[in-house]
Amino acid sequence: MTREDIKSLLHKNDLRATPVRYEVLDVFSKKEEALSNKDLEDRLPDFDRVTLYRTLQSFIDKSIIHKIPGDSGSALYAFSFDDETVYKKDSHIHFQCIKCGKLECLSGFEIPIPELPSGYSMNEINMIVKGKCEKCNA
Amino acid sequence: MTREDIKSLLHKNDLRATPVRYEVLDVFSKKEEALSNKDLEDRLPDFDRVTLYRTLQSFIDKSIIHKIPGDSGSALYAFSFDDETVYKKDSHIHFQCIKCGKLECLSGFEIPIPELPSGYSMNEINMIVKGKCEKCNA
DNA sequence: TACTTTATTGCAACAATGTTACAATAATTA
């Protein structure tokens, strides 16, 4: 993502183009991994913890990134590519490697639709698959 | 679950039968919802926060309950019924109602297997479906 | 039953993360 891409993405979403936002989006669009607030603090030490927290909130509000359900204690976030349909935008397969720990969002893969109890309706699906990634299987 | 059932479940898992454990298992086996540490504190005010925390840890270790991936900040837990295969034991469909907020573990339903990138292997699947439950759809 | 052993509990204390208020500052628009 170029600086111009980021600027237009921000303006399209009624967000001012500020240094933190450039940096955070730069990190997300380059790294294919999911990141926590703490991860961002480590990578971007010039910005305050709270600023990063609020930056993530604003991106969540605009659906630029999405929160990944996890059992690790702290919240994880990943970039939402905008060439997806609304349905897909809210539905993701997340893969976590049980060896190296990396958590990634498999954006190119189809989510299979589960059967639900009668009377239930479905808006969004999240799938968390644990196993070994290509690197750790080699 | 009767008191005797709980006692034998605990002993089968090398855990001493103590009051907290009776109470916590009683809550889990009756309530079909997922519960957080805080939820238990509210329901069982006679026990210390840390005791409940450690009780949950010990049940997790023995796979009596399982942790549910979520994006709510605090960890959620649900009972693991022991009439399931090992594979199913680690894999669950969790349903969260976007209206009433209830999160439940749909233990009777099949998890569809997703396709993964080549080189990846799979050990465990968790599916989190958001939508409306029967009650809220009525 | 009483005794011994060892797991378990409660308390205190601390760590990490999440969250809000408010004044200072910087990005947009005219």
Add this chain to the structure above:
DNA sequence: TAATTATTGTAACATTGTTGCAATAAAGTA
């Protein structure tokens, strides 16, 4: 360039997660 309004940093506080340690209670044994 000035005015407007979003955004930032600092501080402070809330909530949840986690550990150490002495007191206590459960299980096994005589």
